[in-house]
Structure formats: C-alpha cells, structure tokens
Amino acid sequence: MSTVLTISRLGAQGDGVADTPKGPVFVPFALPGERVNVAADDKKADLVAVLEASPQRIAPVCKHFGDCGGCAMQHLDPDAYRAWKRDKLVDALKAxxxxxxxxxxxxxxxxSRRRAALTARKTEAGVLLGFNAALTHRIVDMEECHVLLPSIVEKLDVLRALAMLVGRTPKPFRLGVTQTASGLDVAFEDSGSLEGKPRQAAVDFATRNGFARVSVDGEILVEPKKPVVMVDDIAVPTPPGAFLQAVEAAEAVMADLVSAHLKKAKRVADLFSGVGTFALRLARNSEVHAVEGDAPALASLDRAFRATAGTLKRVTVEKRDLFVRPMTYKEFDAAFAGTAFDGVAFDPPRAGAEDQAKQLARSQVRLIAAVSCNPVTLARDLRILVDGGYVLKRVVPIDQFLWSPHLEAVALLEKPRRRK
Structure with missing residues (x-):
C-alpha cells in the first residue's frame, strides 16, 4: 500500500523513522525532515519517492548505493553522518x-578497507560477485566499490574468473578476500568439492595471476607466497580466513590508544587476541599473555613472536574459549608464576564479553583497554566494570566501517588503588 510519511529521525541501522499512530515505520534511505512516498508493509516500508528532500541529502558516490547492502548512509551530509555515528555510542552509554x-x-x-566477505554464484551468463542486497540473498554484481581498497576492486574480474573455476555448486558461495602484504588471500567457503583437473586448473590460474593464497573450506589450495600482515614492523603469517581489523589505519589508531593506556603495566593479558594485533605491540613494553579460542590465529601470533629474535618482552599464549571459560579474577590477581596482571586488553566479537567483564570487575587489575565493534554490548560490559569500581578515562569512537551502521570504539578504564 502506497502512503506518504514524514521522517522524524534516524534509526540505529540508518533507516529513516516515521512516527505513526500505529507505531514507528522504518524507511531505508530516508532522512529526518523528509516527506516520502513509500510502499508500506506493517513496520517496514520501501522508499518510492522523496517528495520533500532534506537539506542534508547528498548524491551517493557509488552507483550501487540503494541496491547493494554494503552501505547504508552515503546519502547523508558528512557532518551529519559523523554526528549520527558518534551518537550511536553516546546513546548506547546513556542507555x-x-x-x-x-x-x-x-x-x-x-x-581503505582491506578485507571483504563477498558472495558469488555461477550462472549461465557468468559469475555474479558482490555483496547481497539489504535483507535479501540476491547478489548485487559489483562493478565498483568506494569502501574497498582499489587493489581489491581492480581484481574483481579476476576474482570472478577464479570463482568460476573453484565453484562447483549452483548455489551461492562465499569468498573472503583480504589484501595482505604478500598479495590477495582468498578463502572460499561452501563452493563445493574441487578435485582432479578442475582443481589443477584453479591452482594454475591462481599462480599465474599472482594470488598469495587460495583456500577452500580452510584447506589451502595453493600458496605461492605466505600471506603476512604487518603489525608495526613485525610480519605476522595469517591462516586462511583469519580475522583482521578491516582498515589498517583504524587498527593503528586503536593500537596506539591501547598501547599508550597500558604502557606502565608490567604484565598484560590480551584477551580475544587473534593474530596479535595488540599483543605484539604491547610486548614492546610489557610481558603479555595472549588468550584466544582460535588455534590457527594463536599459532600465527606465537610464530610471529618467536621470529622477533628477542626484540620483544615475553609473550605466552593460551588457547581458551573465553565465552565458556573466562579468565577469573583469581587468575588476574594471582597469575601463574606468582605475578599478578596489572593491565588487560580485550577485543571480543560483537556479542561482547559479559562474563569476562564480570570477572574483571572483581579483580584488582589497574588498567583496562576495551575494544568493541558493537556500542550496545560495549556499554553493557562497561557498566559491569564501572559498577566494579573502574573509572572511565576516555571513550573513542572510530568509524572503521564507513557508511554502515557499524562502529568501532575503544574505552580506557582505571581502577583506583586501594588505600592502605
């Protein structure tokens, strides 16, 4: 049913929100103050036409915007966009x-984004490759992208050709593409069984076209050049499909904040450490115990540390599912070897680290650096820490996920010393 609505505000996902007698209606790509014609369906509506445009509306930079689900906010004036993005964190904390x-x-x-999770599907006309349209399984065949590094976008046709060789299923399959210091690392998932001549053809193609590595469901198909990422000046070999911060410059900002806050800590626990984004940097000043549930990522961290030839302080590693078995306050306060931790960094997935925060709140760890890609779960975890006696010293929002509803943040906390 077609209807006219007036947009009153932006929602958390970037949709325009119209307040109606029946409740809020969410309109993607609409802006506050606009009168819009929509095709409404309960609480969701599709934008048909903008009848009165907001002065904050601008032309999007990408031809796919409005169809591709990768970006939600290219149509909003940059100053208003930055205010909206920052307010997501402010509002989550206030809640x-x-x-x-x-x-x-x-x-x-x-x-500037160095990694992407793309979807591909083989058709009679070739391979569709790109992001899905918002809230659908339809692939938007990518011709340009203003978020990804040009070195990835320039390889889209080569990636299509590789996907044609690797894909052995008519169903959609995924490929994670990461720009490393060695070249593109491509990790296929659910692309079907690849054996015999098709496998060799894919290997030959990947080698000829300069890919650093191609893997299928975690198995390395070919690896002409070991993919590495640089953590400052430390080369870290990465396993297939490894998690990395999306934008190298954003990682540097986060790492500088974490390292500066924890620089006086003699012993630091780096929780959800991944391949060592923070641990290896922290080890320049502190002994570090890195804890991570992903064994290949942890092995990469350990290998990178051992290759530094004594230029870092000691780094120990522990494979541990911190969601099932968080480090306890007793471990923080009376750690193995009889030395307590006086600093902690943690960077969990979007679900946050609620149980881990509860243990930290009971500890006497002096300095904590919390990194998060979800303002809502970060605010929940910070509330736990503040209730446990920690003082928030600084909170920094970082727009690592440009033009999307997602936001990175770093929070720095300190627990005052007990008076004797």
Whole structure:
C-alpha cells in the first residue's frame, strides 16, 4: 500500500523513522525532515519517492548505493553522518546510565578497507560477485566499490574468473578476500568439492595471476607466497580466513590508544587476541599473555613472536574459549608464576564479553583497554566494570566501517588503588 510519511529521525541501522499512530515505520534511505512516498508493509516500508528532500541529502558516490547492502548512509551530509555515528555510542552509554565525555569520531578514508566477505554464484551468463542486497540473498554484481581498497576492486574480474573455476555448486558461495602484504588471500567457503583437473586448473590460474593464497573450506589450495600482515614492523603469517581489523589505519589508531593506556603495566593479558594485533605491540613494553579460542590465529601470533629474535618482552599464549571459560579474577590477581596482571586488553566479537567483564570487575587489575565493534554490548560490559569500581578515562569512537551502521570504539578504564 502506497502512503506518504514524514521522517522524524534516524534509526540505529540508518533507516529513516516515521512516527505513526500505529507505531514507528522504518524507511531505508530516508532522512529526518523528509516527506516520502513509500510502499508500506506493517513496520517496514520501501522508499518510492522523496517528495520533500532534506537539506542534508547528498548524491551517493557509488552507483550501487540503494541496491547493494554494503552501505547504508552515503546519502547523508558528512557532518551529519559523523554526528549520527558518534551518537550511536553516546546513546548506547546513556542507555546503561553512563554519562561520560565521548571523543570526536575518528574517520577513515574511502577505499581503505582491506578485507571483504563477498558472495558469488555461477550462472549461465557468468559469475555474479558482490555483496547481497539489504535483507535479501540476491547478489548485487559489483562493478565498483568506494569502501574497498582499489587493489581489491581492480581484481574483481579476476576474482570472478577464479570463482568460476573453484565453484562447483549452483548455489551461492562465499569468498573472503583480504589484501595482505604478500598479495590477495582468498578463502572460499561452501563452493563445493574441487578435485582432479578442475582443481589443477584453479591452482594454475591462481599462480599465474599472482594470488598469495587460495583456500577452500580452510584447506589451502595453493600458496605461492605466505600471506603476512604487518603489525608495526613485525610480519605476522595469517591462516586462511583469519580475522583482521578491516582498515589498517583504524587498527593503528586503536593500537596506539591501547598501547599508550597500558604502557606502565608490567604484565598484560590480551584477551580475544587473534593474530596479535595488540599483543605484539604491547610486548614492546610489557610481558603479555595472549588468550584466544582460535588455534590457527594463536599459532600465527606465537610464530610471529618467536621470529622477533628477542626484540620483544615475553609473550605466552593460551588457547581458551573465553565465552565458556573466562579468565577469573583469581587468575588476574594471582597469575601463574606468582605475578599478578596489572593491565588487560580485550577485543571480543560483537556479542561482547559479559562474563569476562564480570570477572574483571572483581579483580584488582589497574588498567583496562576495551575494544568493541558493537556500542550496545560495549556499554553493557562497561557498566559491569564501572559498577566494579573502574573509572572511565576516555571513550573513542572510530568509524572503521564507513557508511554502515557499524562502529568501532575503544574505552580506557582505571581502577583506583586501594588505600592502605
């Protein structure tokens, strides 16, 4: 049913929100103050036409915007966009009763994202490759992208040709593409069984076209050059499909904040450590115990540390599912070898680290650096830590996920010393 609505505000996912007698209606790609004609369906509506445009509306930079589900906010004036993005963190903190100053948003440049999770599907006309349209399984065949590094976008046709060789299923399959210091690392998932001549053809193609590695469901198909990422000046070999911070410049900002906050800590626990984004940097000043549930990532961290030839302080590693078995306050306060931790960094997945935060809240760890890609779960975890006696010293929003509803943040906390 077609109807006219007036948009009152932006929602958390970037949709325009119209307040109606029946409740809020969410309209993707609409902006506050606009009168819009929509095709409404209960609480969701599709934008048909903008009848009165907001002065904050601008032309999107990408031809796919509005169809591709990768970006939600290219149509909003940059100043208004930055304010909306920062307010997501401010509002999440206030919802948990945390009223604290929040730094200005740290922005990243367009065409700076080094990894992408793309979807592909073989058709009679060739391979569709790109992001899915919002809230659908339809693949938007990518011709350009203003978020990804140009070195990835320039290889789209080569990636299509590789997907044609690797894909052995008519169903959609996924490929994670990461720009490493060695070249593109491509990890296929659910692309079907690849054996015999088709396998050799894919290997030959990947080698001829300079890919660093191609893997299928975690198995390395070919690896002409070991993929590595640089953590400062430390080369870290990465396993297939490894998690990395999306934008190298954003990672550097986060690492600088974490390292500066924890620089006086003699012994640091790096929780959800991954391949060592923070641990290897922290080890320049502190002994570090890195804890991670992903064994290949942890092995990469350990291998990179051992290759530094004594230039870092000791780094120990522990494979542990911190969601099932978080480190306890007793471990923090009376760690193995009889030395307590005086610093902790943690960077969990979007679900946050609720149980781990509860243990930290009971500990006497002096300094904590919390990194998160989800303001809502970060605010929940910070509330736990503040209730446990920690003081928020600084909160920094970082726009690592440009033009999307997602936001990275770093929160720095300190527990005052007990008076004797």
């Amino acid at each position: 948990k009763g945390i009223d604290t100053p929040v730094d200005p948003l740290v922005s990243v440049e367009p065409q």
